[in-house]
Amino acid sequence: MNFDDLFYRYFGTSSAESLSSGARAAGIEKMQVDLGLSRDRGQRFALWAVLYMPGAAPDLDVSFPDPDDRNAARNLMDLMAEADEQLPR
Template sequence: MAAQGKASTNPALVLRSTGSCGDRDVLPAAAALCAWPLEFHPGIAQPQTMDLDALLLDHFGTTDLATLNDDGLAAGLERLLVAFGTESDPGRRFGLWALLHGLGHAPDPAVAFEGRREREAAENYARLIGRAETKDD
């Protein structure tokens, strides 16, 4: 991973959690991102950090998705999908897509990403998360 503040041709996006990583039964793939550096997009000059708890709080009003009823979860997913659809930064867009994927609501990479690199990164991510979840079973 690139050092903070230094340009790199292979930077990373890191999703981190300031507290717990949420309910692993509700969000197994997204919770795994809390400490996972994801190297995916060589076009980004520096590592970026997205806070999983802040994302959950912003879009769902809580960091514990197990406390939401169906309407609250649906409303949060709608806000997250809108944020994904309007985000222009490739790293943040990928992070939002990864969270949507962890929640089971990510659009197909072929539809979600126009660029080949982003699309392939999303496909690789989904494949790797699928393997990790298979090993956990």
């Protein structure tokens, strides 16, 4: 999945700066529903990863029945935390 396409699909814009709080909430809700319905591992991971960024991702045990997918998600979480620590304050 292309991030720009995914963002436009759920939020109706390619610019995060132009999102209203209502559009943001609606887009997140649509993504959560699609995550719950999807059976494609790659699509589920992409949706979960985008939901993780604003803190809207469901728990790993709910999102990923496969332990390898849960470990991949934990790795992403660790990488994001490490990258956040590297940002200048």
